[in-house]
Amino acid sequence: MSEHTHPNPALHALRERWSVIADLQQSVSLLTWDARTYLGSAGHQRRARGIATLTRLRHEHLADGELGDLLADLEGTDLVGDDAALVRECRREVHRAQRLPGALVARAAQQFALAEHRWARARSDDDFASFAPVLRENFVIAREFAQALAPDTHAYDALHDQYERDSTAVDVERLFAPVRTELRDLSSEIAARGPRDDSVLRQRFDRALQARFATEVIEAFGFDPARGRLDATTHPFATGITRDDVRITTRYADDDLRVALFSTMHEAGHGIYEQYLPEAYAGTPLGGTVSLGVHESQSRLFENLIGRSLPFWEWAFDRLRAVFPHQLAGVDGPTFHRAINIVTPSFIRVEADEVTYHLHVMLRFELEQALLDGSLDVDDLPGAWNERSLAYLDVAPPDDRRGCLQDVHWAAGLIGYFPTYTIGTLLSVQLWEALRRDLGDVDGAIRRGEFSGIRTWLTERVHEQGRRATPHELTLAATGAPLSAAPFLRYVREKYGALYEL
Ligand code: ZN
DSSP: OOTTTSOOHHHHHHHHHHHHHHHHHHHHHHHHHHHHHTOOGGGHHHHHHHHHHHHHHHHHHHHOHHHHHHHHHHHTSOOOHHHHHHHHHHHHHHHHHHHSOHHHHHHHHHHHHHHHHHHHHHHHHTOHHHHHHHHHHHHHHHHHHHHHHOTTSOHHHHHHHHHSTTOOHHHHHHHHHHHHHHHHHHHHHHHHTOOOOOTTTSSOOOHHHHHHHHHHHHHHHTOOGGGEEEEEOSSOOEEEEETTEEEEEEOOOTTOHHHHHHHHHHHHHHHHHHHTSOGGGTTSGGGSOOOHHHHHHHHHIIIIIITTSHHHHHHHHHHHHHHSTTTTTTOOHHHHHHHHTOOOOOSOGGGOOTTTHHHHHHHHHHHHHHHHHTSSOGGGHHHHHHHHHHHHHSOOOSSSTTTTTSOSTTTTTOOSOTHHHHHHHHHHHHHHHHHHHHHSOHHHHHHTTOOHHHHHHHHHHTGGGTTSSOHHHHHHHHHSSOOOSHHHHHHHHHHHHHHTTO
């Protein structure tokens, strides 16, 4: 008999209570999305207060003693399967909330919302000095969070665990070490082959036409326009207001076709994950995404393993040329594919190629640990950034806009987050290998523009799982092995070895 006809009254009460928490969250998410897309510059002060108030209310509902008692009652019964998983995941969130003082939660929400706005201004004015005091305060709050969440562990681990559960800085470094070595070797071998011509991508491309093509691609991937939308912003992101209202954003460049095209595919990968979360648990912790690494595996899979592949352009190139017949006259699919896969050190992480990308992530991983433990002072960040950029990428940004002010994360209070980009990329290739074993002729399907088999495979093994399993358990179940850098290292060596005749 189904749970629906004979509901367990305590579980029913839990779902009822949680729907209030979810509705407060959806309001905060929508206010935040709006602040990042359309809100006028004068509106941010009061908006930050509104976000702080709703965040505090949500926190109070989470930390409420009656909710804790209800969970304790449920934990005393012999629940199994999804019911047990639901209670376990609710407990995890309640436990976290109980450790955080409400005043700190509200102060952080207000500070981070305003800091993000101050960052956007500092970035466009290339004015790090005006942003430094804001960033310093963000790190003060981050330390207080870490202390409240897990006083006995390293502050970095306490923060990083919020984004990648069960992962520590030591785990991250263990994964990163072989990747760092191989990517530095590979990028020097590629640099030795000399520069390649990307002029086909650097022409004038009308924004509305770019949007039309990108929309066609992401809808083919499986992004459902009835349950989501695409807007423009400074820093592309995806947010699931609910699973049926998933908003993605992109950034357009008039003179570079790559910027919007790949960021749209990337954010659509995130959006598809949110849209195909388990419907029966929508708005509950069990119906949420499991970690940012797993989230990123979905975006990188669509962006890179599909979007930067030759089979994809064998399908998509004629369509793109129909949109830009003048710019792409006389170009063929393979030439275009080589151009979008040019490897070259650059300043901007989100526009970096697949090889140098992770060196950007590692630079940030090292600097945020130093900022958090105090071994690097905020005022010295621009210098430290440029020094490390030179060491890793052989280029130093000419200004802070293209250096330490380029990313929104630290401004938005997201400290300990960056490693999830590389973790997710490693997982994307491991999932891709498993998917190809299971599905057979994946290249043939892509060449025909058929993505539903891929999307369904991902939905069954990742999206629909919600938080039934931990990231580690999910990886094991989907791929048969724990997370490893080996599939990614094989993939980049093989792909770029062929493209650059190494
Ligand atoms: Zn992403």
